[in-house]
Amino acid sequence: MTAEAPPEEAADRTQDSAPSPGVRAWMARHPLAAYAVRRFGLYLVELWGALTIAFFFFRLMPGDPIQTLIQSLQQNYIYNAQASAEIIARYRSEFGLDGNIFSQYLKYMEKLILHGDLGPSLISYPTPAQDVILRALPWTIGLLGIAAVLSWIFGLALGAVAGWRRGKLGSRILTNLSIALSHVPFFFVALILVYVFAYTLGWLPARSAYDSNISPGFDLAFIGSLLKYGLLPGLSIVLIGTFGWILSTRMLMVPVLGEDYLVYAEAKGLKPWRILTRYALRNCYLPQVTAFGISLGFIFNGNVLVEQLFNYPGLGTTLVTAIQQLDFNTILGVTDIAIFSVLTAVLLLDLVLPLLDPRVKYWK
Amino acid sequence: MPMRILTAVLRTIRNSPRLAIGLAILLVMVLIAVLSPLIVKGIGGSTDPLELAAYERWLVPGPGHLLGTDQFGRDVLAMVVSALSVSLQIGAIAGVISTVVGVVVAFVAGYKGGWIDGILSTFTGILLVIPTFPLLIALSAYAKNVSLFQVGVMISIFSWPFAAKTIRSQVLSLRSRPYVDLARVTKARDLEIITTELLPNLLPFIGVGFASSALGAIFGLVGLEVIGLGPGGVIDLGQIIFTAISTGALTLGAWPMFVVPIALLTLLFAALNMVNIGLEEVYNPRLRGVAGE
Numbered sequence: 001m002t003a004e005a006p007p008e009e010a011a012d013r014t015q016d017s018a019p020s021p022g023v024r025a026w027m028a029r030h031p032l033a034a035y036a037v038r039r040f041g042l043y044l045v046e047l048w049g050a051l052t053i054a055f056f057f058f059r060l061m062p063g064d065p066i067q068t069l070i071q072s073l074q075q076n077y078i079y080n081a082q083a084s085a086e087i088i089a090r091y092r093s094e095f096g097l098d099g100n101i102f103s104q105y106l107k108y109m110e111k112l113i114l115h116g117d118l119g120p121s122l123i124s125y126p127t128p129a130q131d132v133i134l135r136a137l138p139w140t141i142g143l144l145g146i147a148a149v150l151s152w153i154f155g156l157a158l159g160a161v162a163g164w165r166r167g168k169l170g171s172r173i174l175t176n177l178s179i180a181l182s183h184v185p186f187f188f189v190a191l192i193l194v195y196v197f198a199y200t201l202g203w204l205p206a207r208s209a210y211d212s213n214i215s216p217g218f219d220l221a222f223i224g225s226l227l228k229y230g231l232l233p234g235l236s237i238v239l240i241g242t243f244g245w246i247l248s249t250r251m252l253m254v255p256v257l258g259e260d261y262l263v264y265a266e267a268k269g270l271k272p273w274r275i276l277t278r279y280a281l282r283n284c285y286l287p288q289v290t291a292f293g294i295s296l297g298f299i300f301n302g303n304v305l306v307e308q309l310f311n312y313p314g315l316g317t318t319l320v321t322a323i324q325q326l327d328f329n330t331i332l333g334v335t336d337i338a339i340f341s342v343l344t345a346v347l348l349l350d351l352v353l354p355l356l357d358p359r360v361k362y363w364k
Numbered sequence: 365m366p367m368r369i370l371t372a373v374l375r376t377i378r379n380s381p382r383l384a385i386g387l388a389i390l391l392v393m394v395l396i397a398v399l400s401p402l403i404v405k406g407i408g409g410s411t412d413p414l415e416l417a418a419y420e421r422w423l424v425p426g427p428g429h430l431l432g433t434d435q436f437g438r439d440v441l442a443m444v445v446s447a448l449s450v451s452l453q454i455g456a457i458a459g460v461i462s463t464v465v466g467v468v469v470a471f472v473a474g475y476k477g478g479w480i481d482g483i484l485s486t487f488t489g490i491l492l493v494i495p496t497f498p499l500l501i502a503l504s505a506y507a508k509n510v511s512l513f514q515v516g517v518m519i520s521i522f523s524w525p526f527a528a529k530t531i532r533s534q535v536l537s538l539r540s541r542p543y544v545d546l547a548r549v550t551k552a553r554d555l556e557i558i559t560t561e562l563l564p565n566l567l568p569f570i571g572v573g574f575a576s577s578a579l580g581a582i583f584g585l586v587g588l589e590v591i592g593l594g595p596g597g598v599i600d601l602g603q604i605i606f607t608a609i610s611t612g613a614l615t616l617g618a619w620p621m622f623v624v625p626i627a628l629l630t631l632l633f634a635a636l637n638m639v640n641i642g643l644e645e646v647y648n649p650r651l652r653g654v655a656g657e
Binding site: 053179 | 382486487489490491493494495497498499501502579583586587590591593605609614615619622623626629630633634636637638641
């Protein structure tokens, strides 16, 4: 979906700015390269726009993070000196909160782009926000990434079968179930699972990412504990995610099943299984790989609540903690990372897709 | 004219059982919501079942209280019924606002084309990639004591780009149809073409836009509330789930407090999604029978 719209816009823009004849001739000779350049230009514009909107949005939030910091310092270190104007001014400049909002913006962007620096965090001051985020990132990628891959695989397999056996009772039940459940928030399922398996039956732990009695390390005990603690949050994502993929795979499968080359394959006497996997499903792969890439970028969005419920030490929990303590730098950093990953995933797919599928052509 | 629309709607529903089921579920929920003051009164009799300490605390479900009572001694069934009404109102307000904004942006962008389309679509695209949840959380900082309508407006700020995107692609495909060209040749003005030629043909897609924005809005608010950042004073289904979690209903075994709101919201999401897919099936012949027979 996203794949079709941007190139037209990019084309519009290049026409408006009327490149010199030399550029135009070069573009005509190298359509793929010209497309890549245009697409990358759009990527930069979108990235800049989204980061800017996010920055101003969060800066306009009410509340004074410096006061919060000083309060928490006072509580933690029995820091009895009254916060003098001088100290406040120093913290302001350290957090990039001095000067008017435009100079703050320029400074923030400069630090972000040139140094990859998001500024100090509040939740674990003076650790920089990027370190806080990098510490949480592996947990999120581990939990959500594995859950996303599993739901994609299950969804593709079940969706293919649902399409192949369309009209049969089982397939119809599966399809209708998917329609009904594919938009249910993961969080609801997670809550029910926690109640049943953690609180009522007591089989699985309800909180945290691993047993705190086991020291983290690359051994069986720790990995076992990781799996045990990750099972419930992972399961809640896989359960609902699978339904979404079933639906979209089935939608791609059914038109393919009417194609002539499938009739031909059947006439050749190929086994149905071979036709399904080698002929029909193959045509659904590519759109589904694209969709998977895009969904990986967005995955963060719907999973904050699941992480928060399980107190999983990932990005979602970090975000919620940061918000509760008005930690602007971390909040903005998490948002920036989400923006960056979505846009980059879409960009890479748009660039790679024409190479993989000869039917995909964005340039003229 | 109204008769014609009514028969068209009835015909559409007859063609798609999925759409019919979805609409029926929605209708029942709206009815419950509209009648919620009466239902609440019926449950309580002479006392107000939503009053603090109206009954004993943490009563288990029984004949007197079908779903038990909460930590303040309020009747859970009465709470759920009135909260359903609030959730639906939020969905409707946010759905209407984001659909209207989305339709206007989509029409201007899709119909005018050119650089206007370029700017508007890039802007919509940018808004689409910013994760909504952190932004909503930031907005909630402003919204400590706000009315239901304000909450709806707040949430729709982030849900209109989805509606705009869906509708724009449809405008693009309709714009070049022969009957639009005909209208243009007969010197009809832009606004006239949009209202008489394009809009009626886009109604089902506008319906899809509305259903998905409403869905997104209700879920967005539930998300905020579940982490305890919901606007005060607005008690919807998400707020009940949050209270259930934060007061330890999970460990106390007071399951109706979160299972019932979750079941209701799940049913609501299922109904909205059925309406979505049903509408697309009916009006997009390519999809007919594709999404299921």
